[in-house]
Amino acid sequence: MKEYTGWRLIREGLRDHRGWKPLWRSSPPKTRYEVIVIGGGGHGLATAYYLARNHGVTSVAVLERGWIGGGNTGRNTTIVRSNYYYPQSVALFELSLKLYETLSSALNFNIMFSQRGLVVIGHSRHDMEQMQRRVGTMRARGVRGVRMLDKSEIAGRVPRLNFDSPHLPIWGGFTQEPAGTVRHDAVAWGYAHAADRLGVDVIQNCEVRGFKFDAQGGINGVETARGDIYGGAIVSCAAGASTLIADMAGFDLPLTSCALQAFVTEPVKPVLDCVFWSLGTGLYVSQSDKGGLVLGGGLDRYASYAQRGSFPVAEAVVGAFAELFPSLARLRVLRQWAGVVDLSPDTSPILGAAPVRGLYLNCGWGLGGFKAIPAGGTLLAHHIATGKPHPIAEPFALQRFATGALIDESAVIGAEH
Amino acid sequence: MLLIACPFCGPRDELEFRCGGEAHLVRPDPGASEEIWARYLFYRSNPRGVARERWVHSRGCRQWFNAVRDTVTHEILAVYAMDVSPPEAFS
Numbered sequence: 001m002k003e004y005t006g007w008r009l010i011r012e013g014l015r016d017h018r019g020w021k022p023l024w025r026s027s028p029p030k031t032r033y034e035v036i037v038i039g040g041g042g043h044g045l046a047t048a049y050y051l052a053r054n055h056g057v058t059s060v061a062v063l064e065r066g067w068i069g070g071g072n073t074g075r076n077t078t079i080v081r082s083n084y085y086y087p088q089s090v091a092l093f094e095l096s097l098k099l100y101e102t103l104s105s106a107l108n109f110n111i112m113f114s115q116r117g118l119v120v121i122g123h124s125r126h127d128m129e130q131m132q133r134r135v136g137t138m139r140a141r142g143v144r145g146v147r148m149l150d151k152s153e154i155a156g157r158v159p160r161l162n163f164d165s166p167h168l169p170i171w172g173g174f175t176q177e178p179a180g181t182v183r184h185d186a187v188a189w190g191y192a193h194a195a196d197r198l199g200v201d202v203i204q205n206c207e208v209r210g211f212k213f214d215a216q217g218g219i220n221g222v223e224t225a226r227g228d229i230y231g232g233a234i235v236s237c238a239a240g241a242s243t244l245i246a247d248m249a250g251f252d253l254p255l256t257s258c259a260l261q262a263f264v265t266e267p268v269k270p271v272l273d274c275v276f277w278s279l280g281t282g283l284y285v286s287q288s289d290k291g292g293l294v295l296g297g298g299l300d301r302y303a304s305y306a307q308r309g310s311f312p313v314a315e316a317v318v319g320a321f322a323e324l325f326p327s328l329a330r331l332r333v334l335r336q337w338a339g340v341v342d343l344s345p346d347t348s349p350i351l352g353a354a355p356v357r358g359l360y361l362n363c364g365w366g367l368g369g370f371k372a373i374p375a376g377g378t379l380l381a382h383h384i385a386t387g388k389p390h391p392i393a394e395p396f397a398l399q400r401f402a403t404g405a406l407i408d409e410s411a412v413i414g415a416e417h
Numbered sequence: 418m419l420l421i422a423c424p425f426c427g428p429r430d431e432l433e434f435r436c437g438g439e440a441h442l443v444r445p446d447p448g449a450s451e452e453i454w455a456r457y458l459f460y461r462s463n464p465r466g467v468a469r470e471r472w473v474h475s476r477g478c479r480q481w482f483n484a485v486r487d488t489v490t491h492e493i494l495a496v497y498a499m500d501v502s503p504p505e506a507f508s
């Protein structure tokens with residue numbers, strides 16, 4: 001029976017809400033599991049959920065150093081879209097978008113997916129030429145709901161946009177209609193909840209400090225803050241801390257950890273009903289259900305493990321916002337924060353087996369991890385349960401950096417996304 | 418905002434600089450294997466803490482130099498020339 005229904009809400013309302021149970025149990029770790037997932041963010045929790053849901057593997061522990069939803073899953077700008085260029089990326093991000101569309105009912109947890117549409121604008125003739133090439137290719141490759149927009153359509157979609165800036169003139173743009181925003185915490189909580197009810201142990205405050213190796217040099221367990229835990233397969237879903245996990249296991253990864261910032265303004269009445277992205281400045285804006293304008297931009301330009309952003313990037317984001325939305329320029333920024341993202345050389349993720357036996361990798365998402373959570377979990381769960389990579393995940397194996405089969409989205413887009 | 422001591426211009430604002438990534442990578446022999454080339458081109462140490470990096474004063478004297486920087490505090494611990502080994506404390 002479903003745990004959350006309208007009838008249940010009425011029933012609990014009539015008895016002072018005393019019947020609700022915690023979203024997940026707080027269980028001490030056992031000493032052995034079939035699968036141990038390192039990292040209780042979206043990708044780790046989704047991997048555990050799909051192992052249990054799709055493959056019947058319920059002896060799974062998710063180990064989180066801090067708290068569920070305290071890392072990048074709770075630090076992004078909540079945008080989900082699939083406007084990618086290469087066929088491998090299209091397959092991956094379209095799968096993710098489709099899974100997001102039905103995730104609330106699959107998890108019996110409202111993730112508040114609002115498919116409000118993405119509007120991307122170009123500031124020069126060169127932006128427009130690039131955009132036309134990309135939109136044509138995306139349409140041919142099956143990205144849903146992508147088309148070019150002219151200036152009058154953009155003015156209708158983004159009424160507060162400044163068309164008179166001499167510095168950032170607006171030439172046109174494109175849209176992806178099924179893109180939108182999701183309540184990011186609800187993704188972490190929903191997966192943790194659903195995985196827990198299928199028998200997965202979600203364990204917080206449990207930092208992994210080292211690995212256990214068998215006689216042949218494969219990994220068969222982890223040393224944690226709460227004792228040693230053994231497992232048949234270990235999965236690393238550690239985002240910005242992925243190379244620290246790899247260091248403990250004795251291999252290197254082609255990743256650099258960088259800080260990615262976001263900002264939210266004081267809440268106002270509805271002024272923007274789409275996800276807005278300016279290609280030239282990297283600025284993206286959406287309005288949360290609470291009314292705050294959520295702003296994001298480019299990466300900080302040097303390696304960082306600090307969960308705070310640098311000032312020059314903050315200035316660039318806020319400056320572009322003030323220029324493009326002058327009527328909103330005097331809004332105060334309430335909060336600013338950063339997440340540590342793991343950037344791969346081709347800005348595409350790494351999914352699959354690690355160089356050390358017994359360990360699997362889900363990392364390298366860079367700026368695009370949140371939108372890929374359902375796909376990342378589904379694909380790696382398939383690999384662990386069946387022993388073979390999923391056809392969609394196969395091109396994203398670590399080996400591509402030696403073979404040269406890179407999937408270089410950044411070269412096409414001119415941004416890290 | 419970081420204040421970075423360019424060895425040629427003195428302390429300047431971080432806006433004038435660009436980070437060139439990990440320092441002291443040695444280019445392999447042209448005939449080296451694909452794995453060795455992949456390590457040189459793509460694999461990085463990505464330390465949490467003390468890192469040795471190349472920086473360029475791109476909006477100043479345009480000269481390259483090496484810096485030792487902490488990736489958690491962002492403190493710049495040492496600055497030294499491109500063609501020399503890092504200071505002993507950070508080697």
